[in-house]
Amino acid sequence: MNETVRNKRSRIHRQSAGDIVFRILNDTFFILFTLICIFPFYYLLINTISDNELVRIGAVNWYPRGIHFNNYIALLRVNDLAVSALVTVARTVLGTSLMVLTSAFVGYLVTKKAMFGRKVIYRMIVITMYFNAGLIPWYLNMSMLGLTNNFWGYIIPGILSPFNIILVKTYMESIPAELEESATMDGAGYFAVFRNIMLPLSKPILATIAVFGAVGHWNSFTDSIILMLGEPKLYTLQHRLYIYLNKNSNLGAIMTTGQVDQNMINASLNQRTISLTVSMITIIPILLVYPFMQRYFQKGLMLGAVKG
Amino acid sequence: MEQKLAENVERAEPVKNIENRYGKVSDVLMILLRILIIAVVAGLFIPYINPVRLSGAISKNASLFTCAFSYSAIGSNFVRALYKGWIDQGTLTTTYIGALIDGIAAAALAAAACMSLGESRLRRLGTWISICASAVGIAGTVLLRLTYNGFAVTDHPNKIKPMLPTGIYVYGTLFTVVFLLSVAALLTMPKPPPGARYEMQPKYRLFLMILPFIILVVVFSYLPLYGWRYAFFDYKPGSDLTSENFVGFKWLRYLFGNAATRADIVRVLKNTFAMSGIGIVTSWLPMAFAIFLTEIPSNRTKRLIQTFTTIPNFISWVLVYTVAFAFFSTEGFMNSVLINLGVKQKGTNYLMSGDHIWLKMWLWGTWKGLGWGSIIYISSISNIDPQLYEAATVDGAGRFKKMWHVTVPGLLPTFFVMLLMSIANILSNGMDQYLVFYNAANRKTIQVLDLYVYQLGLASSSTNIPLATLIGMLKSLVSVTLLFTANRISGRIRGQSII
Numbered sequence: 001m002n003e004t005v006r007n008k009r010s011r012i013h014r015q016s017a018g019d020i021v022f023r024i025l026n027d028t029f030f031i032l033f034t035l036i037c038i039f040p041f042y043y044l045l046i047n048t049i050s051d052n053e054l055v056r057i058g059a060v061n062w063y064p065r066g067i068h069f070n071n072y073i074a075l076l077r078v079n080d081l082a083v084s085a086l087v088t089v090a091r092t093v094l095g096t097s098l099m100v101l102t103s104a105f106v107g108y109l110v111t112k113k114a115m116f117g118r119k120v121i122y123r124m125i126v127i128t129m130y131f132n133a134g135l136i137p138w139y140l141n142m143s144m145l146g147l148t149n150n151f152w153g154y155i156i157p158g159i160l161s162p163f164n165i166i167l168v169k170t171y172m173e174s175i176p177a178e179l180e181e182s183a184t185m186d187g188a189g190y191f192a193v194f195r196n197i198m199l200p201l202s203k204p205i206l207a208t209i210a211v212f213g214a215v216g217h218w219n220s221f222t223d224s225i226i227l228m229l230g231e232p233k234l235y236t237l238q239h240r241l242y243i244y245l246n247k248n249s250n251l252g253a254i255m256t257t258g259q260v261d262q263n264m265i266n267a268s269l270n271q272r273t274i275s276l277t278v279s280m281i282t283i284i285p286i287l288l289v290y291p292f293m294q295r296y297f298q299k300g301l302m303l304g305a306v307k308g
Numbered sequence: 309m310e311q312k313l314a315e316n317v318e319r320a321e322p323v324k325n326i327e328n329r330y331g332k333v334s335d336v337l338m339i340l341l342r343i344l345i346i347a348v349v350a351g352l353f354i355p356y357i358n359p360v361r362l363s364g365a366i367s368k369n370a371s372l373f374t375c376a377f378s379y380s381a382i383g384s385n386f387v388r389a390l391y392k393g394w395i396d397q398g399t400l401t402t403t404y405i406g407a408l409i410d411g412i413a414a415a416a417l418a419a420a421a422c423m424s425l426g427e428s429r430l431r432r433l434g435t436w437i438s439i440c441a442s443a444v445g446i447a448g449t450v451l452l453r454l455t456y457n458g459f460a461v462t463d464h465p466n467k468i469k470p471m472l473p474t475g476i477y478v479y480g481t482l483f484t485v486v487f488l489l490s491v492a493a494l495l496t497m498p499k500p501p502p503g504a505r506y507e508m509q510p511k512y513r514l515f516l517m518i519l520p521f522i523i524l525v526v527v528f529s530y531l532p533l534y535g536w537r538y539a540f541f542d543y544k545p546g547s548d549l550t551s552e553n554f555v556g557f558k559w560l561r562y563l564f565g566n567a568a569t570r571a572d573i574v575r576v577l578k579n580t581f582a583m584s585g586i587g588i589v590t591s592w593l594p595m596a597f598a599i600f601l602t603e604i605p606s607n608r609t610k611r612l613i614q615t616f617t618t619i620p621n622f623i624s625w626v627l628v629y630t631v632a633f634a635f636f637s638t639e640g641f642m643n644s645v646l647i648n649l650g651v652k653q654k655g656t657n658y659l660m661s662g663d664h665i666w667l668k669m670w671l672w673g674t675w676k677g678l679g680w681g682s683i684i685y686i687s688s689i690s691n692i693d694p695q696l697y698e699a700a701t702v703d704g705a706g707r708f709k710k711m712w713h714v715t716v717p718g719l720l721p722t723f724f725v726m727l728l729m730s731i732a733n734i735l736s737n738g739m740d741q742y743l744v745f746y747n748a749a750n751r752k753t754i755q756v757l758d759l760y761v762y763q764l765g766l767a768s769s770s771t772n773i774p775l776a777t778l779i780g781m782l783k784s785l786v787s788v789t790l791l792f793t794a795n796r797i798s799g800r801i802r803g804q805s806i807i
Contacts, residue, residue, distance in 0.1 A: 022707065026600055034616045037679065040631040041619070043641060047634065058639030058655070061648075106521050115514035121522060128529040131788050134780025135739075135758070136765040136773055137535025145527070160524045190514065219624035222740055226766060238626045242744065245626070245633060272639065279630040286622055294615060 041283065048072070048277045056270045071277040074269060080232070081240060081278065088237040091154045092217040099213045100206055102159050107168025108194050129162045139226055149231040154223060158216075164209040171205040172198055208296045215293075218286065241278045244271070337493040338424050338431070341438065344486050345421040348414050348445075351482070352376075357475040359449060360407040362456050364469025365389070372475070376411025379404045394468055399458030406455055409448030410479060416441035417486065422516055426508035428500035435497065438490040445483035452476060539778035545771070559778045569775070576760045579666070579753055584734040586670045591730055595723055597678055598685035599715050603707070614686070617679025628672055629744040632659060659745075665753040669741065684726075685719055692718040721802065728798050732791040735783050757783060 047055050051066030059065070075081055109115065110122050132138070139148075147153035175198065183193050199206075221238035228234040235243070351357050352373040360366065360375040365385040374381045382404050389395045416437055423434030459470035508516075542553035563569055604610050620628070635641040636658035643655030696714045705713065739758040746754055755763075757779070765776030 019707070022603075026603055030601065030604065030613050033678075034613050036675065037617045037620055040635065044631070044634060056639065058641075058644040061641055061644050102521065106518060109514060109518045112510075112514050114511045115518065116511040117515060121518060124522070125525055128525060130791055131784060132529070133532035133535060134777060134784055135761055136538070136777045136780055137532040139766060140535045140538065140773075141528070141532040156524075157528050160521060160528070190510075190517065215622050219622075219627075221624060221626055222743070225743075226762075238624045241630065242626045245630060245744075272634075275630055276634060279627050283623060283627060287619070290619065290622070291615075 041287070044276050044280055044283070048273070048280050052270060052273045055273055055276070071269065071273055072281070075274065075277050075281065080235075081237075081281075083233055084235050084237050084240045085281075087151070087234055088218060091151070091236070092214050095155045095158050095217045096210055096213040098155065098159050099161055099164065100210045103161055103164040103168050103209060104199060104202060104206055105194065106160070107165045108172055108198050109190075110165065110169050111172050112190070125160075125162050125165060135226075142227060148227045149229070149234065150227075151234060153227045154217075154220075154234075154236075157223075158213075161209075161213070164213070167205055167209060168202065171202055175201055204296070211293045211296050215286065218282075237278075237282050241275065241282060244275050244278055331498050334493055334496040334498070337489055337496065338435075341486065341489045341493060342421050342424060344482060344489065345417045345438070348479075348482050348486065349418050351475075351478065352411065352414050357473075357478045359410065359452055359473060359475035359479045360403060361473040361475065362403060362452065362459050362470060364471060365467070372407065372410060372414070372479075375404070375407040382407065389464075389468060392464075394462050394464040396458060399455060402451065402455045402458065406448050406452040409451065410445055413441045413445030413448060413483070417445070420490075425512035425516065426506065427504065428498065429504045430506045430508060432494070432497060432500060433506070435490050435494045439487060439494065442483045442487035442490060445479070446487060449476060449480045449483060453480075536777060536781050539774050539781055541774060543774050545773065559774045563775065563778065572760070573779075575752065576755050576757055580735060580737060580756045582666045583669055583737055583756060584730070586666060587673065588727065588730050588734070590670070590674075591727055592723065593674065594678060594681035595685050595716075595719055598682040598689060599711055599719075601682065601686065602689050602715075614679065614683070618683065619679075620676045621680035623676075625740040625744050628676060628741070632672070632745070660747060660749045662750040662753055665750045669745065669754065672745075673741065684722060688719050688722050689715060724802065725798070728794040732787065732794040734790065735787055 043061075046062075046064040047060050048071050049067050049069060050060045050064045051068070052071070054060050054065055106125075110118065110125075112118070115121070133141075142148055142153055142157070147156060179197055179201070180193055183197055188196070219238060221236055221242055224234070224236040224239035225242070228239075353371045355361075355369050355371045358370060358372050358375065360372060360382065361368065361370065366375075366382055367385070370381045383400050386395060386400060390397060390400075420434045420438040420441060423430050423437065425431075426434065453472075453476055456470060456472055456476075459468055462468040462470065537549065539559055540554060540556055541549050542555050542558070543549060547553070563573065601610060601613060604613070633640070637643075638655040638657045640655075640658075642658065643652065646652040647655065692715065696718075697710060700710045700714050735757055737756040737758060739756075739762055742754050742756050742759045743762070746759065761776050761780050761783070764779070765771055765773050
């Protein structure tokens with residue numbers, strides 16, 4: 001803030017040709033880069049609401065032509081897609097809430113110096129961030145536990161997140177100890193203190209990890225590809241999109257339910273249209289929630305920046 | 309305050325004042341007891357020592373836990389046998405009852421072990437429960453032994469395959485020893501003082517509260533390490549790990565000896581290092597982005613730019629590929645515009661090319677991550693002391709001199725940490741990005757180590773699980789070494805380690 005004022009002052013006093021050139025170049029770069037970041041989404045949007053034949057030959061570039069919304073209506077009725085959407089929403093809600101609660105509770109417990117074996121336990125948890133056994137052993141392990149082709153395979157491995165536990169722990173250590181002490185002196189046990197004091201006070205950091213957790217669940221597709229090969233009903237939205245993007249798939253393969261939806265025929269869907277519409281369906285929730293998520297990043301990153 | 313509370317509880321504990329000469333013996337017995345109970349509970353999940361497997365027709369992957377949990381783990385393979393009268397339904401039901409009894413006994417023992425961490429009265433109760441539970445466990449195991457006879461009298465032994473599994477002896481011994489130890493512990497335990505309550509010291513209470521989560525960590529992060537043993541066998545999916553197909557370091561020799569595999573690995577490593585390398589060499593970009601962003605005077609513009617440039621970070625790589633598909637395929641934006649401008653006659657599919665893959669992957673990575681990566685530097689810049697800038701202005705420093713002499717040094721610590729972490733993770737490019745962009749045309753240059761291991765182990769028609777496991781194992785070991793080296797370097801140079 002101070003620097004901006006200072007810059008303004010120095011600019012007002014010493015606005016040279018060099019300064020003007022720099023400002024033009026700088027502003028141009030940032031405007032260009034921002035446009036590059038946004039334009040793709042605009043392009044996807046106009047292509048999904050434009051006439052499908054024009055989209056197929058790639059004629060829709062700068063503005064929508066022949067606006068209609070049938071693509072969305074038709075695709076939201078496709079059974080496979082609806083099931084995948086349901087699976088993804090369920091795992092996002094369930095997985096994120098469990099992860100946040102666990103991280104909060106474990107983060108709280110780890111701050112209690114009285115715990116038996118606390119140092120060893122903490123180190124055990126943190127080490128898993130830096131060292132993993134590898135993809136194949138992880139898969140074999142999940143298979144042995146019966147979590148392949150099983151909805152819980154999405155949720156249970158993600159419950160314990162060492163990084164988030166560290167974030168919560170660091171945050172809770174900065175909460176003044178007097179608040180806890182006064183509660184303990186009134187006879188509150190650990191769980192009561194956690195529920196009534198620590199949890200409400202930690203809302204900022206919990207919101208941050210909730211946001212990252214939710215986005216992670218919503219966007220996940222590698223675990224769908226690796227774990228759920230035998231159970232197409234459990235594919236996530238992104239996995240479905242990945243399938244639709246595959247050049248070998250055609251309309252027939254996509255409609256695996258066997259029902260020929262009249263809407264789809266009317267809407268004259270083609271591969272390009274389908275891929276773009278499905279991707280918009282997955283992006284729109286994120287774009288809608290995004291403005292609200294924004295303020296948690298800054299805080300969360302600064303809180304986490306201590307540990308790198 | 310916590311410490312004081314803990315000490316208060318200890319001081320209130322009168323048992324320590326009553327010097328009962330059996331106190332120490334009891335303590336040792338309790339420790340032994342807890343260890344054995346851990347063995348009992350752990351063994352619940354190990355199929356090899358399942359005491360319920362009285363017949364070869366029961367799946368060899370069934371553990372005591374699975375059998376106690378549901379009857380179908382026992383009965384599912386006997387439908388035909390029942391129909392044909394080779395075996396009695398009663399035998400199967402009794403088997404299930406035996407499994408249930410043993411399972412419940414093990415669960416009660418687990419509860420008893422938790423209680424044993426309590427103070428005198430709670431500990432005593434725990435020991436009593438241990439005695440009863442182990443007795444019940446003995447009864448259950450004996451029942452299973454008797455049920456064996458029901459299997460043994462079948463007139464079709466080659467179908468029913470009756471057997472006395474190792475588990476019967478293991479659990480029989482375990483339950484008996486636990487029983488004896490519990491009795492001994494109870495007898496040597498000092499009596500609780502009158503008026504003592506059921507309570508537990510805070511340190512053990514906290515430990516028990518976190519125990520379920522530790523178990524979760526162990527099961528999902530440490531247990532997979534046991535999967536490393538697959539690298540030493542000649543394993544094909546569906547077969548067993550037996551002493552016959554133990555091949556020791558064969559796969560290691562194969563990795564370095566077989567010319568085709570060696571060439572593959574060298575190529576994959578080249579890709580991995582190239583792409584990680586480009587990332588490392590350009591890792592100053594987010595810092596520069598942040599520095600130049602702060603040069604923009606309007607705060608509102610800055611915030612707007614930040615908002616929009618971080619959006620690509622929140623979409624998945626599948627979506628990034630969709631964007632690539634929408635823009636660079638034959639009917640995509642690029643071709644369309646170029647054809648309309650008359651620059652091209654026909655569209656080309658830019659995605660189906662193997663040229664400059666490393667560059668392209670880096671560009672996509674930058675598009676996705678630049679805005680996001682700069683956030684941490686932007687926060688750091690706001691923490692730089694404004695007086696430094698004032699001093700620089702007084703010294704006649706212009707914009708760029710200020711950047712170089714004030715801002716950059718202020719960001720250098722953060723940058724250094726990021727750089728070290730990237731170097732430590734040089735082998736781990738991740739899989740998502742490269743999986744979605746992978747196709748037949750760019751196969752040779754896009755395969756990074758993670759993708760290669762995935763395809764080798766799970767995705768191709770001729771998977772080689774031992775080799776994939778071995779490569780993953782080596783990668784983990786190298787990564788950890790790199791990380792600790794980086795940590796040590798950081799400690800030496802900055803006086804502060806990153807872990």
